[in-house]
Amino acid sequence: MPNPDTPRPPPSPLQHTVPEVSDMAAADRPPYGVSQRPRRRRRRLVVTGVVVAAVVVAAGGVTAYETGRLADWLGDGDAAPVADTVPGYTAPAAPTPGVVARPARVGAGDAAAVRSALAEPLEDSDLFDLRAVVAPLSGPALLDVGHGTSMPASTLKLLTTTAALETLGPDHTFATRVVAGPRHGIVLVGGGDPFLEGARPPTGVAHDDASLQALAFKTARQLGANGTRSVRLSYDDSLFTGPRVNPHWPATYIPDDVVSPITALWADEGRNPSGYGRVADPPATAAAIFATYLRQDGVRVAPAVGQATARAGAPELARVTSPPLADIVERILLVSDNEGAEVLARQVGLAVDGEGSFAGGVSGVRTTLTRLGIDLDGATIEDGSGLSRDDRVAAETLVDVLQLASSPAHADLRSVISGLPVAAYDGSLGDRFDDSPGRGYVRAKTGTLHGTSALAGLSTDARGRVLVFAFVSNHVNGADTLDTRAALDRLASALATCRC
Incomplete structure (x- = not known):
């Protein structure tokens, strides 16, 4: 002792x-x-x-x-x-x-x-x-x-x-999914994964990591198997409700980049892809990032990406799961x-x-x-x-x-x-x-x-x-x-x- x-x-x-x-x-x-x-x-x-x-x-x-x-x-x-x-x-x-x-x-x-x-x-x-x-x-x-x-x-x-x-x-996970939408559409559905990333980790080569890039790869593969090469993309962030900014926080928190608006769908916790500051609309930015990766994987995505609510029971095309x-x-x-x-x-x-x-x-x-x-x-x-x-x-x-x-x-x-x-x-x-x-x-x-x-x-x-x-x-x-x-x-x- x-x-x-x-x-x-x-x-x-x-x-x-x-x-x-x-x-x-x-x-x-x-x-x-x-x-x-x-x-x-x-x-x-x-x-x-x-x-x-x-x-x-x-x-x-x-x-x-x-x-x-x-x-x-x-x-x-x-x-x-x-x-x-x-x-x-x-x-x-x-x-x-x-x-x-x-x-x-x-x-x-x-x-x-x-x-x-x-x-x-x-x-x-x-x-x-x-x-x-x-x-x-x-x-x-x-x-x-x-x-x-x-x-x-x-x-x-x-x-x-x-x-x-x-x-x-302790073993619970959160899934970010892509499901079928109306009129040759697909819907990116946020599952409230707090650490969903935009890009794959730079050292990662697996296609099952929790990132929008990995989700786009899986989605493109499934769309190709279905014979689909062109889609309309929407996003669904409806899992969370109420204000995105807590009314009990000082008004300076968002403009001063103290914290991001809290949403069920984002990439990199709402941080700007440029590496500086935070984005004003995390779900819309996440959908835009996802669309970019879909295009890189050979899928034509209509320019307009809007908000929608996925219909109950819609067929799932792909998902990534949190740790x-x-x-x-x-x-x-x-x-x-x-x-x-x-x-x-x-x-x-x-x-x-x-x-x-x-x-x-x-x-x-x-x-x-x-x-x-x-x-x-x-x-x-x-x-x-x-x-x-x-x-x-x-x-x-x-x-x-x-x-x-x-x-x-x-x-x-x-x-x-x-x-x-x-x-x-x-x-x-x-x-x-x-x-x-x-x-x-x-x-x-x-x-x-x-x-x-x-x-x-x-x-x-x-x-x-x-x-x-x-x-x-x-x-x-x-x-x-x-x-x-x-x-x-x-x-x-x-x-x-x-x-x-």
Whole structure:
């Protein structure tokens, strides 16, 4: 057992077990086609009696983490600076560690030790209006500072992704289809795939990746088999209803390219194919991209491409399917993907209430979490991403959700844990915790908006116990944003050195 007074060496990135990771694309479009993503893996659980993403490694007491997938950068929106922005980079290839992992110790924890470990960092003057909760993997809190709800920023994504996994299941996929339409027509039907791409990944050669280019290839092949060489194209984005822009978002979000209009059909999350900014009408742009690829594959497409509703039971010509929801959740949490979270919220609304709108999504998430035993009394939820400044959630709720996702009784929620970024290694924590005792021992969801900085996740302490925490600081002055973020990191790092 390491001496808590002796600094532990920071774990090398090569001590993390990492799935295959592709190079980042130069453009803003995230390279996430099926041909590029790792093979779907079973999440092997190394903890006896409890399931967590952290394990204590016998050699040197180093903690190994199963990491999620890398993706292109996405920030939290109106943060200044945007702490959740992750520059594209190539993650190191990592062999399976040669040491034998042993289970993390599970215990109730020592409340006095937790209070003692956090006493000094809690006094930091850069922590404004702080809510701080620390708990074991199961059971009541060991520390609870501050009361009431606060603006969660992107830590709200923990609630959205948990509800999506519970409602739809980790193996659920979303299909984008082409069906027959009237008068030699075809209809491109959006299925709410959050990461549908325009072009195939540059390194991909398969024709079954989730891209419009792959869908066009399949469609052209089927049309050719039917003897059809000329078509009229329409698109159907009717799966989602209501406004495309959340009324609880600041009016500047769309013109300032903070987030795309949320639709059931888009390419590259509504980003402009040029690589700069976002398109005004994502479904129409997606249809135009699809038409371009159809023409390249030898199909004559009429110039006019309009909106339509596919008729029920129309014969299907082709489809592409998203990665499993578990993989999608990992990506959303790893890079704090706003658009992806909003699409999942609407998918939850469809599954629970049959309403794929912002309001339906919020209702579906609340219903699902309440059914799981999460107390949302006093909470205000207006979206799925945490971009709304009207969102209010208690830090205790964030801890409850993380405990739930770690529970052996809810294995289907495990991607909420495995998708959390690892301190100083990847995702939105890739540039944090450098030269910190929390490096490699903390994994957490970040959250940043003007005036708010949050961190919620898990830490392995000096005894090998796993602690769950949520730290949320509101009313942060803009000039103090980075200092507040660093103060939160110090809180989490103190848990890593605590013999709790």
